Amino acid sequence: MSKESRERSIMSDTDFRKPQVKIGYGVMLLALAALALTMLYPFGTTIFSSLKTRQEVFTYPPSFFPKQLMFENYMEGFRYIDLGRAFANTALLYAGNVLIPLTVIGLAAFSMSQMKLPFRRALTMFFMSTLMIPSATYLIPSFLNLQNLGLIDSYWAFWLAGGANAFSIMLVKSFFDGIHKELFEAARIDGASELRCFFQLALPLSKPVFATLMILTFTNTWNDWYWPSLVISTPEKLPIAPLVYKNIISSMNMPMNIKFSVLTIIMAPPLLFFAIFQKNIVHGLNLSGVKG
């Protein structure tokens, strides 16, 4: 950016000529550089350790760069746990997590935003007050509840329960609120059913908010390890995060280089996902933070 077009911030160019400001700015730059290093260093150790030989990971003092590149570690990682099946499980779980809960959430948000509804205030309270209840209160009873419903060890436990998310309903509703009511009234006069209004008008107009929710759902499905490790009891059905937790994080006798190769593999998809959808993610962040 050229000097003229740059908008001023806290400091102006005049400040910059003062020596103590220059020194302060230099210190700030050093601190930020140290910060960047702190942020990146753990990524470096993870990726480089995944390419080291078994002996090199444990040499003291530890080396940062590997002396020779052991790509075989990755093959061995795939052999050590069945990552392929875990990937397939996670993909299936994600597909359901998008399809069923987002339909439930979308319909509810459309109803609350654009349709005639009795007891609107009471219904809003019914949904929103769940946000105030700490998960500590219902974690244990939820597990017993799933047991009673016979949903333990089934993906339906996630697919059905996923719709019970007041935050998402609020997010989609606030997006629907931004669409002009006249649009739907005109469609209704032309004889469109409510279902058509929803699927052919509201949904296509709200792609950004559903994209944001799909990204959030992906992060949750990929990262969540505690709850799935309780609900899914058959090892063959486990999605990737609980499988890795059970077999790698809490296992003491696993070779470090293989461990890091698996960690690098499961870190890669979220990083790729982020690289592709960066704009939407930051947009979602602003929605959750600044408007709150």
Added chain:
Amino acid sequence: MSAIPTVQPTNLHAEKRIVKRFRDYAWGFIFLLPAIVVFCVFLWLPIAKGIYFSFMNVDFVKGNLFVGLAHYREIFQSGVVALAARNTLYYMLLGLLIGYWIPSVVAIALSELRWFQGSMRLIVYLPNIVPAVVLYGMWQYLYDPLGPLNQILSWFGIDKVMWLTDKGLAMISIVITESWQSFGTATLIYLAGIIGIPKDLYEAAEIDGAGVLQRIRHITIPGIRHLYVLLFILQIIGTSQGFMTHVALTGGGPNNATLTYMYLITNEAFVNLNFGKASAMGVIMFVVMTTVSIILYSIQGRSKRA
């Protein structure tokens, strides 16, 4: 049919109106129905069951037995529960000391950065994308007695530090790990707020002779005050229920030094299989958190008006 309207016009009118209103509302209600069912079955029912179980001895074989307030009495007399509550408060305090204020300082510095601001934003946000299990694997290695962190300390002549097995350090190590991951989100939220502050305020302050630090103190920080309050609330609600990093990195040890309240609830349920007591602890958590949230939200309301 044709004779009736002249006899009871008002009644039929009312009936018609009800039918019409019902028809008007029917679709709205049908659209809402799946969400209502799902909320009832997967949120409200467990919440109600939790309260019910807290007065029961839950036994899958012999059936549930009503025990009244026995669980509550046991909880309030238990030394372990008191320890876990203390640990949770200590953990929340450490989170505020280590993780809470840094993002705002970094955000102010980033807003002043004239080069590489975009890349720095990206770098700061990267840890957020790391899945929890990878985070644990990374930091288990970094905190290893022979790991990289101790090696860096040895350059400065500092002796080996037992990050995860020292009683005084374990909780601090956990908070550092979590702060490393979560701090990008907070930084970007603050940054968005700082960028939204009108630039002519700085111009005016500069003309009036205010130095850089004075401008930060009197313009920037008041300008993002509402974000300080918001993130404070989010952090308190989040850390009061923290336990997963503790499970993964220390297992509650050494000697229960990192056993949080929420961790104890899961232990009570899935290790001791005492679901009634675990539910009672959850109900207590609900009462405490509701009180705290009401206080916090009233503070937030006041800060918005100010």
